[in-house]
Amino acid sequence: MTVDLPDLAAMDAFGARIAKCVRAGDVVALSGGLGAGKTTLARAVLRALGHPGEVPSPTFTILETYDDLDPAVVHADFYRLRDPGEVAELGLDDYREGAVLLAEWPDHAGGFAGEAQCLEIALESRGQGRRAVVRGGADWLGRMP
Ligand SMILES: Nc1ncnc2c1ncn2[C@@H]1O[C@H](COP(=O)(O)OP(=O)(O)OP(=O)(O)O)[C@@H](O)[C@H]1O
Ligand SMILES: [Mg+2]
Numbered sequence: 001m002t003v004d005l006p007d008l009a010a011m012d013a014f015g016a017r018i019a020k021c022v023r024a025g026d027v028v029a030l031s032g033g034l035g036a037g038k039t040t041l042a043r044a045v046l047r048a049l050g051h052p053g054e055v056p057s058p059t060f061t062i063l064e065t066y067d068d069l070d071p072a073v074v075h076a077d078f079y080r081l082r083d084p085g086e087v088a089e090l091g092l093d094d095y096r097e098g099a100v101l102l103a104e105w106p107d108h109a110g111g112f113a114g115e116a117q118c119l120e121i122a123l124e125s126r127g128q129g130r131r132a133v134v135r136g137g138a139d140w141l142g143r144m145p
Contacts, residue, residue, distance in 0.1 A: 001134045002132065002133050003134060005126075005130040005132055006129035007128075007129055011040050011044050012044045014041065015042075015046075015047065016044065016048035017144070018048075019048035019049045020048075020145075021145070022045070022071060022119075023117070024100060025096070026100045027096075027100075027101045027119070028102050028118075029111070029113065029118055030104050030121050031105070031107065031122045032122055032130075036123040038077075038105075038123060041121070041132075042055070042102045046066060046075065049066075049073065050069060050070075051068075051073075057077065058076055058077040059077050059079065060080075062076060062080060062081070062090060063075070063090060065099075067099075071098070071099060071100050073099055073101075074092075074099050074100070076103045076109070077104040078106065078107075078108040078109040080108075081109060084108065084109055106120075115137055116137040116138040116140075118136070118137040119136050119144075120136070121134050122134075
């Protein structure tokens with residue numbers, strides 16, 4: 001499935017659509033180059049789930065947690081990992097328990113596409129806006145309206 005995202009309003013609407021169908025244990029793998037819109041879409045999902053405040057980019061902290069949401073969210077930016085093995089040192093599995101993982105630069109963490117609960121979203125430029133190529137794992141079949 002492809003989704004046209006011509007402007008920031010379209011990012012908000014797409015984020016809200018994702019927020020409606022995420023479940024604990026999911027990974028939303030946000031790929032695309034520098035400035036592709038990964039953080040923008042993660043922010044849209046968090047806002048739609050009811051997070052009222054700022055959403056700092058996890059570029060330096062790598063992980064930001066949003067435990068008060070339902071489902072809880074872990075927002076990650078794996079760009080700075082030098083080896084996918086560092087994911088274990090971060091204790092990612094513990095953070096993911098009962099939460100949705102929004103993952104920027106998922107390939108730097110070894111990728112999550114093998115997981116049934118993974119929703120892969122590849123963002124690319126299209127004129128001034130963006131386009132998303134979306135592919136869900138087995139658990140996502142029929143889930144997204
Ligand atoms: N659909 C869109 N249309 C137009 N501009 C957009 C769209 N999505 C995001 N942008 C703009 O693109 C810029 C970069 O977005 P963002 O920071 O989300 O990218 P990123 O993929 O997280 O980058 P990085 O890899 O550096 O973390 C921002 O200024 C944002 O407002
Ligand atoms: Mg980002």
